Amino acid sequence: MPDTTATPVPPGGRRLVVLAGPTAVGKGTVAAYVREHHPEVWLSVSATTRPPRPGEVDGQHYWFVDDEEFARLEDEGLLLESAVVHGRACYGTPRAPVEEALAQDRPAMLEIDLQGARQVRAAMPDALFVFLAPPSWEELVHRLVGRGTETEEEREVRLATARTELAAVQEFDVTIVNDDVARAAEELVSLMVDPNAAKDS
Template structure:
């Protein structure tokens, strides 16, 4: 870089992509990974059971609750939380540090309360809220037969989603993930990241 370029310009980013359940984060993250950009998408640690087709170490790190609690006690998570009152999810610090050290932009996909914790701990993080077009659209996705949710579970998740949607103003960006427009969603998020790379002033990323 020329000598007149401010320190930190173009440095690796910590990007938080969050939003309600069933909004399509997993699919969007998979397509971001396929863009060939220097992105590292963190693999979350969770106590929940694997779903069909999920692979340990690729989709999640599946651990027992005692293992999770031990990791939390050792300070291994940037943030962690109990989601929907059932399972624990945590964002591993070491994975983020290693990727940043390699010059990669790190994308973290926590739930909304996890995003708030990261924002408080790392003010320089870029935060993106992904949403469905409407709560009705979100409920329809939750009712898809392949999800296998009971009516009680659907109502619990919708209650959480309503509370999460009310917090959208806490985020830097809002991206609507509309049905049938996945490529547009991926493109929007990629453009946000590329624009943020060109920001002149930015708080340093320390995890």
């Protein structure tokens, strides 16, 4: 886990960008593009109690922790947000690294689920909330089934969750359609480097 010592964010510091959207819409893929092509952007690494998927690296994709450690982070107020996703694993955003990145005036982004985004809005209402939407419902279903990482039961749970998540689009400041990963990612980065980009969206 990262250092949990918080750094105060100076007045007028950089605005945090929060990316959320329905399951399987490609949030992780867009975030990976940003990580590879825009090293100037700081991306938060979430903590989770779910086991790693093939190819995932601890500390890079997620901080993989057990239930006891996750509960400790929650109890000590070290998470900016936390949630149980799909009724199964716990996810949360370590608070201190976010505050440190903002204090350093770095472009900073959280890639989280809807529940987490709502908690961050309560904690950091000045953040910019971006909804990543699929081109269509049919495309979202295709992506989820094509991923092949869930059982049929898990897919049904995720699809039910996605329907609820799609209905929350009006809660967000900006919507980006993920019809092309590179285009969507570049549009997202533009919101982080150009304060006026969100006004034009």
